[in-house]
Amino acid sequence: MLPGGLDICGLYIIGPLSDLNNFANQGKLKGILSSIHKISSAQYFGTKESSSEKLILFGCTKSLKVGIKSVNLGESGSTFASGDLKTQENNWLQINYNYSLSCPMYFSSEKNLQSLRKSVMTYLQSWAQSLKNTIILIDGKCYEESDICWSPETNSSKTSKRKKGSSEISVLKVVDAEILENLNNNESKGVSEIQDCYGSVLFSGHVAGRGYVIDKAPASAYFDAVRNDLIRTMYSRWEMHCDSLIEEPHGSSTEPVLHEPPRRLFLKGKTSIISLCDYLFPGDSIKDACQSAKELFDIDIEEENIEDNLENWADLNEFRKPETVSTFRDEEVFEDNISVVKRSNAFQFFFGGIAALLGYAYCVL
Numbered sequence: 001m002l003p004g005g006l007d008i009c010g011l012y013i014i015g016p017l018s019d020l021n022n023f024a025n026q027g028k029l030k031g032i033l034s035s036i037h038k039i040s041s042a043q044y045f046g047t048k049e050s051s052s053e054k055l056i057l058f059g060c061t062k063s064l065k066v067g068i069k070s071v072n073l074g075e076s077g078s079t080f081a082s083g084d085l086k087t088q089e090n091n092w093l094q095i096n097y098n099y100s101l102s103c104p105m106y107f108s109s110e111k112n113l114q115s116l117r118k119s120v121m122t123y124l125q126s127w128a129q130s131l132k133n134t135i136i137l138i139d140g141k142c143y144e145e146s147d148i149c150w151s152p153e154t155n156s157s158k159t160s161k162r163k164k165g166s167s168e169i170s171v172l173k174v175v176d177a178e179i180l181e182n183l184n185n186n187e188s189k190g191v192s193e194i195q196d197c198y199g200s201v202l203f204s205g206h207v208a209g210r211g212y213v214i215d216k217a218p219a220s221a222y223f224d225a226v227r228n229d230l231i232r233t234m235y236s237r238w239e240m241h242c243d244s245l246i247e248e249p250h251g252s253s254t255e256p257v258l259h260e261p262p263r264r265l266f267l268k269g270k271t272s273i274i275s276l277c278d279y280l281f282p283g284d285s286i287k288d289a290c291q292s293a294k295e296l297f298d299i300d301i302e303e304e305n306i307e308d309n310l311e312n313w314a315d316l317n318e319f320r321k322p323e324t325v326s327t328f329r330d331e332e333v334f335e336d337n338i339s340v341v342k343r344s345n346a347f348q349f350f351f352g353g354i355a356a357l358l359g360y361a362y363c364v365l
Contacts, residue, residue: 001267001277001297002276003209003276004225005044009055010057011032013059016062017067020058030071030073033054033073037052044232044235045128045129047228054070055070057085067082069081092172092212092273096177096210097210097230098209099179099206101203101204105119106199109195109197110196113198128231130181131179132227134179135179136178136222137180140176146218148216149218172273177226179226207233207311208311209230210229210275210277233277237261241259260281260313263312263313264311265278265279265310270300278292286306286308289306
């Protein structure tokens with residue numbers, strides 16, 4: 001429920017320090033961390049577990065002290081290294097972005113017939129790879145990956161603190177991100193082919209996203225936060241939608257099937273500056289989101305602290321118009337289930353958006 005998701009940084013262990021320093025025990029711990037890293041890094045199209053450095057936070061039962069060790073799983077023969085555990089106050093920055101899409105997907109008959117779930121996941125994986133070539137603007141500015149977009153020293157006038165009792169809570173700095181996609185591909189210009197397709201899907205809608213970085217973070221951290229949140233929310237919504245289906249839907253050549261993946265909303269506690277996110281299916285209410293936060297985190301969420309207007313449900317009347325359906329079919333799908341697909345990055349970059357609020361599934365069986 002945290003925007004951008006969570007990565008596993010390491011393990012927390014309580015026991016005698018001598019047990020942790022034992023070479024055999026360190027080998028077992030490294031094996032556990034390696035297994036976790038291998039499994040997690042394969043999720044969400046490789047956006048999880050980007051760092052191979054893992055931490056062991058341990059509490060010694062004899063000295064009652066807390067320490068930390070680190071190990072780099074990417075280096076063969078690496079051993080645990082001791083580190084200093086320090087705490088410091090950081091200013092969190094919130095990154096907001098919006099992503100609009102309207103993209104068709106075609107399922108070629110030359111490939112093995114797959115379920116709608118697997119077919120869309122195949123396209124999603126290619127789309128996730130294409131996001132690596134996008135340009136992300138931060139507050140309308142283009143930064144190099146090593147640039148520092150914001151820091152307290154250079155932006156002291158833009159931050160403030162509000163008092164609550166005897167403590168002070170930092171007011172969150174908010175920046176806006178914009179995703180620019182590369183639509184040029186000179187090598188494939190003018191090249192097209194005719195493919196036999198057994199079905200197609202049209203995804204259209206709007207995605208609202210959010211991420212968090214600490215102050216003094218390089219621009220690359222901003223880019224990763226936006227891309228990871230976008231990929232993971234699309235992946236998660238399609239998984240949630242497919243899990244909610246009683247059976248795999250089948251359409252016909254004359255009647256489209258409308259899918260509505262869950263929409264996203266953000267929740268914030270009374271004293272927290274970090275938002276949680278949740279998803280609502282058609283028919284759910286914001287009270288269901290409040291109940292989920294209470295059951296999972298024991299957090300009381302007031303309805304006025306819920307942002308549920310960033311994504312809206314589809315206007316079904318718009319997609320029930322006969323002329324809208326027939327126009328798409330006449331332009332994109334031809335007789336005998338033959339469609340013309342032009343090979344270009346413009347098409348490839350658009351076919352990936354599945355976590356949007358709605359999608360058409362045209363299955364010609």
